[in-house]
Amino acid sequence: MTEQASLYDRLGGREALQTFASVVVKRAMLDDTIGHIWNHATEYSVQREINGFVDWMSEHWGGPDKYHGPDMATIHRGMGITEEYWDALFVIIDNAYEEFGLAPELVEEVDAYLRSFKPAIVGSPTLRNVAKEHPDMDVMDGIKSVGVVWPAPQQPARAAS
Ligand code: HEM
Numbered sequence: 001m002t003e004q005a006s007l008y009d010r011l012g013g014r015e016a017l018q019t020f021a022s023v024v025v026k027r028a029m030l031d032d033t034i035g036h037i038w039n040h041a042t043e044y045s046v047q048r049e050i051n052g053f054v055d056w057m058s059e060h061w062g063g064p065d066k067y068h069g070p071d072m073a074t075i076h077r078g079m080g081i082t083e084e085y086w087d088a089l090f091v092i093i094d095n096a097y098e099e100f101g102l103a104p105e106l107v108e109e110v111d112a113y114l115r116s117f118k119p120a121i122v123g124s125p126t127l128r129n130v131a132k133e134h135p136d137m138d139v140m141d142g143i144k145s146v147g148v149v150w151p152a153p154q155q156p157a158r159a160a161s
Pocket of ligand 1: 037045051081115121
């Protein structure tokens with residue numbers, strides 16, 4: 001019996017992932033609920049974000065490229081992503097699956113994987129608010145140095161990695 005191709009290959013490889021990531025990030029930027037997160041983003045930072053997202057999908061889904069950034073809790077810690085923001089992003093993502101005509105079984109696999117990172121992405125306070133509450137915080141020591149631990153230790157192992 002032949003082994004099933006990787007999810008990366010079944011989705012169409014780097015070019016397909018790059019198109020998906022570019023469309024999603026651009027629409028997120030234009031969105032009324034979450035667009036403000038990119039208010040001061042630069043061309044370079046958005047290109048880096050898209051490339052990082054593509055590398056991350058490649059690494060997790062059997063492609064050749066590796067993601068070299070920090071884990072999902074670390075990269076999003078301090079961004080202040082709420083449930084409302086999460087839902088707004090997944091409306092954009094759901095529309096992209098449909099627009100790209102992704103087969104239902106691929107949608108199921110991709111969506112379940114992406115959504116599994118919710119505990120590592122949603123719920124962190126904004127770094128600015130923590131700094132306002134703790135003006136003496138040394139940001140180089142992070143929010144944990146003033147007792148703000150996120151994700152909370154009782155959350156799933158993936159969130160704490
Ligand atoms: C409302 C939800 C989300 C928002 C607003 C958001 C926003 C962002 C932003 C602004 C960055 C860039 C950080 C930086 O430049 O330092 C980033 C990085 C990243 N995000 Fe998210 N994100 C969300 C959800 C997700 C989800 C669901 C995933 C995948 C499961 C994800 C994967 C990534 C990855 C892999 C990076 C690193 C890219 C790089 O190398 O810079 N994000 N996110």
